[in-house]
Amino acid sequence: MPTIEDVAKQAGLSRTTVSRVINDQPYVAEEKRQRVKEAMDLLGYVPNSSARRLRNQKTETIAILLPNITNPFFSHLIEAMEIKASAWGYRVIICQTHEDEKKELDYLELLRTKQVDGVIMTAVRNEWSKIKPYLTYGPIVLCNENVRGANLPVVYVDHEQAAYEATRHLIQQGCRHLAYLSGGNDSIVAQNRQKGFLKALNQSGLSPVLDEKMEGAYTIDHGRDVLHSLVQHHPNVDGVFTGSDEVAAGMIHEAKQLGLRVPDDLAVVGFDNQAISLLMSPSITTVEQPVTEMGEHCVETLVHYIEHPSVLFRQEIVFRHQLLVRDSTQQRVTMIS
Amino acid sequence: MPTIEDVAKQAGLSRTTVSRVINDQPYVAEEKRQRVKEAMDLLGYVPNSSARRLRNQKTETIAILLPNITNPFFSHLIEAMEIKASAWGYRVIICQTHEDEKKELDYLELLRTKQVDGVIMTAVRNEWSKIKPYLTYGPIVLCNENVRGANLPVVYVDHEQAAYEATRHLIQQGCRHLAYLSGGNDSIVAQNRQKGFLKALNQSGLSPVLDEKMEGAYTIDHGRDVLHSLVQHHPNVDGVFTGSDEVAAGMIHEAKQLGLRVPDDLAVVGFDNQAISLLMSPSITTVEQPVTEMGEHCVETLVHYIEHPSVLFRQEIVFRHQLLVRDSTQQRVTMIS
Numbered sequence: 036m037p038t039i040e041d042v043a044k045q046a047g048l049s050r051t052t053v054s055r056v057i058n059d060q061p062y063v064a065e066e067k068r069q070r071v072k073e074a075m076d077l078l079g080y081v082p083n084s085s086a087r088r089l090r091n092q093k094t095e096t097i098a099i100l101l102p103n104i105t106n107p108f109f110s111h112l113i114e115a116m117e118i119k120a121s122a123w124g125y126r127v128i129i130c131q132t133h134e135d136e137k138k139e140l141d142y143l144e145l146l147r148t149k150q151v152d153g154v155i156m157t158a159v160r161n162e163w164s165k166i167k168p169y170l171t172y173g174p175i176v177l178c179n180e181n182v183r184g185a186n187l188p189v190v191y192v193d194h195e196q197a198a199y200e201a202t203r204h205l206i207q208q209g210c211r212h213l214a215y216l217s218g219g220n221d222s223i224v225a226q227n228r229q230k231g232f233l234k235a236l237n238q239s240g241l242s243p244v245l246d247e248k249m250e251g252a253y254t255i256d257h258g259r260d261v262l263h264s265l266v267q268h269h270p271n272v273d274g275v276f277t278g279s280d281e282v283a284a285g286m287i288h289e290a291k292q293l294g295l296r297v298p299d300d301l302a303v304v305g306f307d308n309q310a311i312s313l314l315m316s317p318s319i320t321t322v323e324q325p326v327t328e329m330g331e332h333c334v335e336t337l338v339h340y341i342e343h344p345s346v347l348f349r350q351e352i353v354f355r356h357q358l359l360v361r362d363s364t365q366q367r368v369t370m371i372s
Numbered sequence: 373m374p375t376i377e378d379v380a381k382q383a384g385l386s387r388t389t390v391s392r393v394i395n396d397q398p399y400v401a402e403e404k405r406q407r408v409k410e411a412m413d414l415l416g417y418v419p420n421s422s423a424r425r426l427r428n429q430k431t432e433t434i435a436i437l438l439p440n441i442t443n444p445f446f447s448h449l450i451e452a453m454e455i456k457a458s459a460w461g462y463r464v465i466i467c468q469t470h471e472d473e474k475k476e477l478d479y480l481e482l483l484r485t486k487q488v489d490g491v492i493m494t495a496v497r498n499e500w501s502k503i504k505p506y507l508t509y510g511p512i513v514l515c516n517e518n519v520r521g522a523n524l525p526v527v528y529v530d531h532e533q534a535a536y537e538a539t540r541h542l543i544q545q546g547c548r549h550l551a552y553l554s555g556g557n558d559s560i561v562a563q564n565r566q567k568g569f570l571k572a573l574n575q576s577g578l579s580p581v582l583d584e585k586m587e588g589a590y591t592i593d594h595g596r597d598v599l600h601s602l603v604q605h606h607p608n609v610d611g612v613f614t615g616s617d618e619v620a621a622g623m624i625h626e627a628k629q630l631g632l633r634v635p636d637d638l639a640v641v642g643f644d645n646q647a648i649s650l651l652m653s654p655s656i657t658t659v660e661q662p663v664t665e666m667g668e669h670c671v672e673t674l675v676h677y678i679e680h681p682s683v684l685f686r687q688e689i690v691f692r693h694q695l696l697v698r699d700s701t702q703q704r705v706t707m708i709s
Contacts, residue, residue, distance in 0.1 A: 094487065104466065105451055110442045117468055126478060129441065129466035131454055141463060150431065150487050255647045281647070288651050310592050310618075314625050316653055 037078040045074035051342070058124040096126045097337060098151040100142050102134045102158045106253070106279070108307045108326065109157060112178070115330030116155065123338045125152070134222075136160045146172040153337045156180070158222060174340035174347055178333045180223050181351070188336045188350040190329050194224050197322045197356045198231030201276050201304045204320070206239050208364050210274025210302055214244040216252040216261060216282055225278060232276055244269050253278065258285020266293060273301060274364075280305035280312040283319050287363060302364040317362030325354045374415040382411035388679070395461040433463045434674060435488040437479050439471045439495045443590070443616070445644045445663065446494060449515070452667030453492065460675045462489070471559075473497045483509040490674045493517070495559060511677035511684055515670045517560050518688070525673045525687040527666050531561050534659045534693045535568030538613050538641045541657070543576050545701050547611025547639055551581040553589040553598060553619055562615060569613055581606050590615065595622020603630060610638060611701075617642035617649040620656050624700060639701040654699030662691045 039057070043050045048067055055063045056071040074080075097120055101109045117127045128151065130142040139160050145151045146169050153174045159166065163185050169175065170187070177189045198215075205213055215232040217225045236243055248264035251257065258281065265272050277283045283305030287297050295301055297317055305312050305321040312319035332352060340347060376394070380387045385404055392400045393408040411417075436453060438446045454464045465488065467479040476497050482488045483506050490511045496503070500522050506512065507524070514526045535552075542550055552569040554562045573580055585601035588594065595618065602609050614620045620642030624634050632638055634654055642649050642658040649656035669689060677684060 094485075096482075096487070098465070103451075104441045105444065105447045107442065110447060113468070114440075114442055117470075121475075127468070128435070129468070131450075131464070131466070133454075138458075145433075148431075150433070255651065284651055291653075311648060311651065314592065314621055314648065315651065316628075 037080045041078055042074045042080050046070045060124045061122055094152050096151045097153045098128050098130050098145050100130045100132055100156045102132055107309045111326045112330045115327040116334050119331045119334040134160055143169045153341045155333050155337055176333050176337045186349045187347040190333050190352045192324050192354050192356040194227040195231040198228035199235050200358050202232045202235035205274040205302055208302055212244050212271045213274040214272050216249050216277040244272050252282050255281045255285035258282035259289040262286045262289040276304045278306050280307050280309040280319055280321055284311050284315050287315055298364050320361045320364040321359050323357045323359055329354050374417040378415055379411045379417050383407045397461045398459055431489050433488045434490045435465050435467050435482050437467045437469055437493045439469055444646045448663045449667045452664040453671050456668045456671040471497055480506045490678045492670050492674055511674055513670050513674045523686045524684040527670050527689045529661050529691050529693040531564040532568040535565035536572050537695050539569045539572035542611040542639055545639055549581050549608045550611040551609050553586050553614040581609050589619050592618045592622035595619035596626040599623045599626040613641045615643050617644050617646040617656055617658055621648050621652050624652055635701050657698045657701040658696050660694045660696055666691050
């Protein structure tokens with residue numbers, strides 16, 4: 036039975052090119068595609084997906100680990116990753132970790148048991164020392180979280196800087212009593228945002244408003260709860276930097292119910308430029324990450340390592356974020372003029 | 373080396389119970405848990421997840437096929453399914469088909485290549501005859517779509533009846549020029565909703581408003597586009613039944629921009645009771661499906677078939693929906709009084 040190598044030899048092309056033609060993938064010139072098909076006909080080569088997978092020891096499947104698909108940031112990231120992976124002939128399977136250390140390791144087992152060829156992690160809960168051993172079984176790329184000391188490709192935006200800019204904006208709009216909602220956990224992303232928030236406050240000689248309800252806020256309902264707690268315990272709060280547009284939307288909706296004016300009584304900043312941030316009234320000031328570009332870059336990097344196995348090395352790719360100023364913070368009377 | 377069967381024999385318990393204890397799963401009495409642990413100690417049995425998986429020919433992984441995780445209905449369905457699957461010791465992997473026939477079959481290959489033990493399909497694009505052969509390799513449960521003639525468990529709500537009730541409600545509120553937005557495709561769900569919509573119209577002697585932009589509407593942006601097209605080509609439209617809260621939200625937001633009053637000039641019904649339906653102003657009248665219960669039931673049915681392999685037979689489980697009347701349709705001046 037002729038193999039893919041025989042076809043490559045006959046056509047005078049690389050194995051990779053033949054593989055791409057067989058899988059109906061893009062990025063192959065029509066002339067080469069024709070040569071491969073002629074060689075296949077000549078040799079009587081019949082591609083068989085499963086047989087090919089077994090022979091290659093490849094599953095042509097990659098796993099993406101994420102905390103929670105109900106968060107639109109992650110669902111849009113996956114969307115971009117999947118389109119790119121498909122173009123390269125890879126299936127994508129999505130694994131929700133729910134920020135659970137055991138689940139995270141359990142899904143990494145897919146690499147060890149050869150159920151997938153590579154993994155993209157969009158959040159990291161375990162110590163790096165527990166994840167590192169899995170690199171023996173296949174490549175891993177980190178997206179969104181920057182784990183220090185991890186010797187692999189890391190794709191992210193500078194959350195500290197983003198939080199700093201958002202907080203400075205609130206201060207420039209006249210806010211003096213600011214709170215930061217961490218977005219649900221003590222992740223590296225949340226910690227970095229907090230640093231940026233505190234840096235902006237320090238520069239203006241302000242102290243943060245702290246409330247016990249603030250931690251673990253990452254849904255619309257959490258946003259509502261936090262608002263009630265703030266109104267009750269810290270009625271002087273005039274600006275909030277949240278880690279998510281959903282939390283911001285919940286807060287704004289509840290503020291309106293209670294007769295508070297946004298932004299006049301309370302200015303609110305979200306994160307991620309989700310659809311809801313434009314639909315709400317007032318529209319929500321937010322921070323946009325280049326989700327599509329980040330997702331695509333992660334997949335291309337991972338596929339490169341799957342198809343050209345080699346030792347992974349540390350590689351940081353920082354994408355640019357953007358503060359989008361809208362009605363939930365704007366046109367506040369500044370105290371400067 | 374002792375096997376799981378040896379442990380079961382030693383403890384005087386079933387293999388399943390021992391398996392549950394090893395996997396830290398619920399539903400095992402503390403006394404039995406203790407007996408299993410003692411038997412394991414006595415025999416020196418060390419559980420090894422991968423070895424166990426290989427021995428059982430089980431992957432302890434199930435795949436859920438869905439069109440698109442950016443649709444909150446599906447992401448909440450998955451959420452419920454995953455929690456239930458976890459309690460039974462199964463990992464869940466999520467596979468986006470993007471309503472593509474080829475992708476759907478490609479993900480079903482996971483069954484044939486033994487990468488998963490069973491599959492839940494939440495949408496079906498291929499002819500039943502193309503899906504049926506995969507039942508040889510493992511169980512499949514259908515969720516949300518009712519494929520006629522398919523000999524497997526089917527879990528769904530009655531979309532025809534739901535659409536009928538929503539449309540009747542619009543008519544009762546005084547609407548006389550109604551449009552139906554199909555929600556993106558010619559799926560069975562969309563067809564059934566259309567039947568219910570037309571049935572309600574027929575009963576009142578009304579004709580549907582038809583617009584070329586109406587098909588394929590399943591996002592916020594589509595909602596905006598449809599509204600523009602309606603305003604331009606069918607300015608007399610006074611009621612719309614959409615297949616999604618996102619489309620409804622996009623329409624309402626755009627209507628407000630154009631100075632149209634909702635519901636006075638245009639009444640809008642969504643679907644799925646998504647968070648956005650309560651956050652919008654006006655809040656959106658919508659149809660709620662019991663997502664959690666449906667998801668849980670699907671997983672329990674699938675796990676049953678995985679653990680007790682047998683021929684699948686047709687089994688229809690219809691869950692109850694509910695029309696939630698809110699501000700986007702209410703308090704319209706009726707023409708009856």
